[in-house]
Amino acid sequence: xxxxxxxxxxxxxxxxxxxxxxxxxxxxxxxxxxxxxxxxxxxxxxxxxxxxxxxxxxxxxxxxxxxxxxxxxxxxxxxxxxxxxxxxxxxxxxxxxxxxxxxxxxxxxxxxxxxxxxxxxxxxxxxxxxxxxxxxxxxxxxxxxxxxxxxxxxxxxxxxxxxxxxxxxxxxxxxxxxxxxxxxxxxxxxxxxxxxxxxxxxxxxxxxxxxxxxxxxxxxxxxxxxxxxxxxxxxxxxxxxxxxxxxxxxxxxxxxxxxxxxxxxxxxxxxxxxxxxxxxxxxxxxxxxxxxxxxxxxxxxxxxxxxxxxxxxxxxxxxxx
Numbered sequence: 001x002x003x004x005x006x007x008x009x010x011x012x013x014x015x016x017x018x019x020x021x022x023x024x025x026x027x028x029x030x031x032x033x034x035x036x037x038x039x040x041x042x043x044x045x046x047x048x049x050x051x052x053x054x055x056x057x058x059x060x061x062x063x064x065x066x067x068x069x070x071x072x073x074x075x076x077x078x079x080x081x082x083x084x085x086x087x088x089x090x091x092x093x094x095x096x097x098x099x100x101x102x103x104x105x106x107x108x109x110x111x112x113x114x115x116x117x118x119x120x121x122x123x124x125x126x127x128x129x130x131x132x133x134x135x136x137x138x139x140x141x142x143x144x145x146x147x148x149x150x151x152x153x154x155x156x157x158x159x160x161x162x163x164x165x166x167x168x169x170x171x172x173x174x175x176x177x178x179x180x181x182x183x184x185x186x187x188x189x190x191x192x193x194x195x196x197x198x199x200x201x202x203x204x205x206x207x208x209x210x211x212x213x214x215x216x217x218x219x220x221x222x223x224x225x226x227x228x229x230x231x232x233x234x235x236x237x238x239x240x241x242x243x244x245x246x247x248x249x250x251x252x253x254x255x256x257x258x259x260x261x262x263x264x265x266x267x268x269x270x271x272x273x274x275x276x277x278x279x280x281x282x283x284x285x286x287x288x289x290x291x292x293x294x295x296x297x298x299x300x301x302x303x304x305x306x307x308x309x310x311x312x313x314x315x316x317x318x319x320x321x
Contacts, residue, residue: 002031003031004030004031005030005031006027006030006031006032007031007032008031008033009027009031009032009033009092009093009185010032010033010035010090010091010092010093011024011027011028011032011033011034011035011091011092011093011094011095012035012037012084012087012088012091012093012094012095013034013035013036013037013068013094013095013096014036014037014094014095014096014097014098014108015036015044015095015096015097016044016045016046016097016098017044017045017046017049017097017140017170018046018060018064018141018167018170018171018174019097019125019169019170019171019173019174019177019201020095020096020097020125020174021036021044021046021064021065021174022064022170022171022174022175023095023123023125023173023174023175023177023178023181024036024065024068024095025063025064025065025066025067025068025174026174026175026178027093027095027178027181028066028067028068029066029067032093033069034067034068034069035068035069035070035071035087035091036065036068036069036070036071037070037071037072037073037075037084037087038070038071038072038073039072039074040072040073040074043070043072044061044065046058046060046061046064046065047061049061075106075108076106081106081107084108088113088117088120089117091117091120092119092120092121092185092194093120093121093123093181094108094113094120094121094122094123095123095125095177095181096108096123096124096125097124097125097126099126099127099136099138100126100129100130100131100135100136101135101136103124110122110124110196114194114195114196117194118192118193118194119188119192119193119194120194121181121184121185121188121194121195121196121197122194122195122196122197123177123180123181123196123197123198124196124197124198124199125173125174125177125198125199125200125201126139126198126199126200126201127139127140127143127144127200127201127202128200128201128202129198129200129202129203130198130200134202139201139202141163141167141168141169141170141201142163144169144201144202144204144205145163145164145168145169145205146161146163147202147205148169148202148205148206148209149205149209149223150164150168150169150205150208150209151163151164152225153209153212153223153225154225155225155227156225156226156227157224157225159225168204168205168208169201169202169204169205169208170201172204172207172208173199173200173201173203173204176199176203176204177197177199180197180199181197183197184197211231212231215231228247228317232277232281233249233250233251233277234250234277234280234281234284234287234288235248235249235250235256235259235280235287235288235291236248236249236250236251237288238317239291239292239295240292240295240296241295241296241298241299241300241302241303242296242297242298242299242300243299243300243301244300244316244317245300245316245317246295246300246303246304246307246314246315246316246317247314247315247316247317248307248312248313248314249313249314250312250313251313252277253269253275253276253277255311255312255313256268256269256274256277256280257269258310258311258312259307259310259312261310262303262306262307262310262312263291263294263295265290265294268287273286273287274287300316301316304316
């Protein structure tokens with residue numbers, strides 16, 4: 001791919017904290033010129049989302065605002081409005097994650113801008129959607145993980161709710177918006193007109209929950225918590241070894257047969273409890289008990305070498321350090 005496929009594209013971003021700025025950062029990575037508009041009274045709140053603080057601002061601010069230009073405007077003044085519209089007149093894309101209603105108060109909602117700038121692609125990010133009873137609720141990543149049920153799915157049975165270490169809702173929403181922008185750019189190439197794309201953190205959370213949500217709706221199966229494991233495959237999780245954990249993934253019966261050879265249990269694929277994945281799901285506890293005892297007899301490196309040589313997918317569980 002061309003290193004800068006969006007070169008020549010101009011983006012105006014009114015982004016705060018993460019979802020909006022992440023969308024802008026992706027577009028900048030793809031070669032677009034991204035101009036970030038910040039408040040005059042302190043700028044993006046992410047500047048203070050530390051530690052650490054690099055060059056006076058939080059590292060997170062630099063991560064999600066890489067490759068951009070920035071200026072401060074007071075959009076409540078005629079001067080600030082005039083400067084903003086001068087930028088909009090030259091922009092291909094407008095991205096914001098203002099709380100629903102704020103854009104219309106500033107005259108920057110889609111209904112106001114798309115007739116005035118018919119080629120403009122208008123991208124709007126919200127927490128709970130732009131309409132409906134939840135639209136005005138504040139939305140930070142942990143709130144959406146909690147509200148959507150995502151936190152209740154992480155961890156294991158008996159654990160308290162667990163927040164994902166990554167900001168899956170914020171960053172996922174930023175990615176959906178970029179996908180929508182790219183689709184509208186293609187549409188504009190064909191029609192000469194821009195369009196509107198909207199996404200929300202709640203929609204993103206529900207996409208991430210879709211597998212377990214679908215099982216609940218279609219089969220009445222209450223979701224279970226599996227820590228590193230998987231509800232549909234066995235074995236498919238992390239195991240302690242004599243030194244450090246090793247994650248093993250047997251996504252089909254062929255891989256399980258190879259695993260059985262490595263563990264010197266060639267009879268397992270003929271055992272009616274373990275022969276097929278559906279059998280292993282029904283007898284998961286019995287199989288994992290045997291595997292845990294075996295894997296703890298040797299080091300992670302020992303088992304990793306044998307499993308990789310046999311073609312069994314596995315990986316040591318590393319820390320970032």
